[in-house]
Amino acid sequence: MRYVLALDQGTTSSRAIVFGEDGAVRSVAQSEFRQIFPQPGWVEHDPLEIWATQHSVAVEALRRAGLDASRIEALGITNQRETAIVWERATGQPIHNAIVWQDRRTAARCDELKREGRAALVRERTGLVLDPYFSATKIEWILDHVPGARARAEAGELAFGTVDTWLAWNLSGGRLHVTDPSNASRTMLFDIASGDWDEQLLSILRVPRELLPDVRPSAGVFGHSAADVLGAPVAIAGIAGDQQAALFGQAAVQAGMAKNTYGTGSFILLHTGATRIVSDQGLLTTAAAQVNGREYALEGSVFVAGAVVQWLRDGLGIIKSSAEVEALAASARDTGGVFLVPAFAGLGAPHWDAFARGAMLGLTRGTSAAQIARAALEAIAFQTAEVLVAMERDAGLRLTELRVDGGAASNDLLMQFQADLLGVSVARPQTVETTALGAAYLAGLATGVWRDVPEIASHWRRARVFEPQMSRAEAAERIANWLRAVERAKDWARD
Numbered sequence: 001m002r003y004v005l006a007l008d009q010g011t012t013s014s015r016a017i018v019f020g021e022d023g024a025v026r027s028v029a030q031s032e033f034r035q036i037f038p039q040p041g042w043v044e045h046d047p048l049e050i051w052a053t054q055h056s057v058a059v060e061a062l063r064r065a066g067l068d069a070s071r072i073e074a075l076g077i078t079n080q081r082e083t084a085i086v087w088e089r090a091t092g093q094p095i096h097n098a099i100v101w102q103d104r105r106t107a108a109r110c111d112e113l114k115r116e117g118r119a120a121l122v123r124e125r126t127g128l129v130l131d132p133y134f135s136a137t138k139i140e141w142i143l144d145h146v147p148g149a150r151a152r153a154e155a156g157e158l159a160f161g162t163v164d165t166w167l168a169w170n171l172s173g174g175r176l177h178v179t180d181p182s183n184a185s186r187t188m189l190f191d192i193a194s195g196d197w198d199e200q201l202l203s204i205l206r207v208p209r210e211l212l213p214d215v216r217p218s219a220g221v222f223g224h225s226a227a228d229v230l231g232a233p234v235a236i237a238g239i240a241g242d243q244q245a246a247l248f249g250q251a252a253v254q255a256g257m258a259k260n261t262y263g264t265g266s267f268i269l270l271h272t273g274a275t276r277i278v279s280d281q282g283l284l285t286t287a288a289a290q291v292n293g294r295e296y297a298l299e300g301s302v303f304v305a306g307a308v309v310q311w312l313r314d315g316l317g318i319i320k321s322s323a324e325v326e327a328l329a330a331s332a333r334d335t336g337g338v339f340l341v342p343a344f345a346g347l348g349a350p351h352w353d354a355f356a357r358g359a360m361l362g363l364t365r366g367t368s369a370a371q372i373a374r375a376a377l378e379a380i381a382f383q384t385a386e387v388l389v390a391m392e393r394d395a396g397l398r399l400t401e402l403r404v405d406g407g408a409a410s411n412d413l414l415m416q417f418q419a420d421l422l423g424v425s426v427a428r429p430q431t432v433e434t435t436a437l438g439a440a441y442l443a444g445l446a447t448g449v450w451r452d453v454p455e456i457a458s459h460w461r462r463a464r465v466f467e468p469q470m471s472r473a474e475a476a477e478r479i480a481n482w483l484r485a486v487e488r489a490k491d492w493a494r495d
Contacts, residue, residue: 002073004444005061005234006436007054009079009163010242011100011264012310014053016061017436018072021449023459025433026067029060036097041104041345041493044097047085050163051170058230069232074447075171075225076238076439078245079163081186084138086149086160086211092174095146095158098166099138102265102303102345106137107354113137118204125191125198127276127285129352133301135162136188136205143206156210162186164239165213171236173226180218181294182244185287190215192276192287195294218244218289219442238442240289242435243267247297248289249438250403250429251460253453258391258399260384261435262408265348266305268387270298270395281390282350289442291453298394300349300387304342304358305380306408311344312376318369326411329377332370337362339485340375343492350390351490359489377414382482385421401425405434412466420470421479430461 001020008015014033018026031053036044062069082101087094099105110132113119119130128134139160143150152158161169162183168176184190184197189207191198197212216222218240224233240248243261247269250259255273260266269288276285276296288295309322319325343356360372392398401424408414409428419426431437444450468475 002449003065003067003071004440004449005058005072005075006440006443007058007075007077007167008242008436008439009050009054009077009167011080011102014050014057015436016054016057017433017440018061018065018067019437019440021444023431023437025431027061027064029057029064031057039105043100043102043345045083045100047087047094047098047166050098051166054167055170055229062230069230069234072234073449074235074237074443076443077164077167077236078240078242078435078439079167079183081162081183081241081243082133082135083163084135084142084160085163085166086139086142086158087166089157089159092169095149096142098163099142101133103138104132104346104354106132106141107346109137109140110354113204121200122188123278125201126185126188127192127278128188129282129284130188131352132354133348134186134188136201136207139207139211140205153211154208158211159213160211161213164241168222168236168239171225171229172223173229176223176236177213178222178239179213179215180239181215181287181290182218182241183239184215186241192285192296217291219291219446221446235443235447237446238439240439240442243269243299244287244289244297245438245442246405246435247271247438248441249434249436250405251457252403253457256397257403258388259403259405262305262380262404262406264305264307266302266380266384268300268384268391270391272296272298272395277394279390279394281394282352283387283390283394284349289438291442291445298391300390302383302387303345303348305383306406307344308340308342308376308379309408311342312373318373325373325377326413328370329374330413332368332374335375335378336364336367336371338367338371338375339482340372340379341485341489342376342379343489347486347490349387351486353490355492355494356490357492359485361485361488377411378417380408381414381418381421382479384418385479388422399424401427403427403429405429405432415466416469419466419468421475423468423472423475426466427462428464430463
């Protein structure tokens, strides 16, 4: 049996999973880390804590599998995307906390760039909308706000990376400064047609090219971990942003196949093959994991999905653990007309409103905690439905199945409501660890653990399929009411 180690560095926790060549999970280790909120709308992580937790769970996953690092054929990395880290090349020390993808501190700067007429160029070159979600304005902010940082960056003393780059740097003892197209395409600095950093955008955003990592295909040997990190050198052979990794792990590898990952946010990707579809519905055109030349996807990014359940737990205190939410929500027959719009960090696709904020509407004296919990779960499904309708319009097709993964995909109540809203089958796979599995597949593909993409796709199996039970008229009415609620949450935090 050959084994692959996947590092799955997420927004709220670091995980490591050992997979066998049959695609089955052999061991899992996970560790949460701090969320730092310096100001309203600002979200940061400690990069050293990201690395410390990721390293510790990698070691623990190997221990639980009864393996030492010499038994691992390859290592794959998948990561929270858009989060920006800048560090010293000489010491490996970050010069500022990581600015997380959810952070909205550069909303005003993005508005300024829009007024300058930069949005069309960003869309043309990167496939993205001009929004603080992406890395570019975060990098600019760090260089502007850390004394001396811009001069040091121009002198080549500093390095930037999304979280994959930060992990590869630390795994390799500072020898690797690399990323892949799926992560580079989320920086708002990368030309997805040419496959290189865009000089015009670098100039506009004032980001020195010396700061940036090398971009290499998602499946390929980038280098090896330092011997003392895991106990033996291991080939770092696969890198992909978490959502593109999940698309690959779901075996949605052909044009027209779609998946949704219900994590901290909700991320819906539709594979479009070698075709770059330019959205007129507020979606993103992004690089898929690159295996056989350039491949693309349409993406809809929902900023708050599973995070709304964490808010019920940590903010409102109506549940003690996230696992309790399904039972509480199911104890209410319906929401009693309550709609919860979890725009805690603004609204992503298809609205792209950085100034939207969370709202709860339809409250009465009779509203219960159970109804609020049910409204929170329904909000996740409503946001997903909005994005999928936009995708169908952009791509000119009708979906027949949505493949799902992520923590909230285990929630049967949510999955059934999702199928009801969409009017299509929602398929949950036997292996729900598809983000980590995608990273493992990319690494194993590069090192011969798996022969080719069709062999990988043959491992995918349905565990349960949820079929729609709601009438289309009722679904349409519910979505219309949801959209009324969304309109009331928009443009709230603008000065």
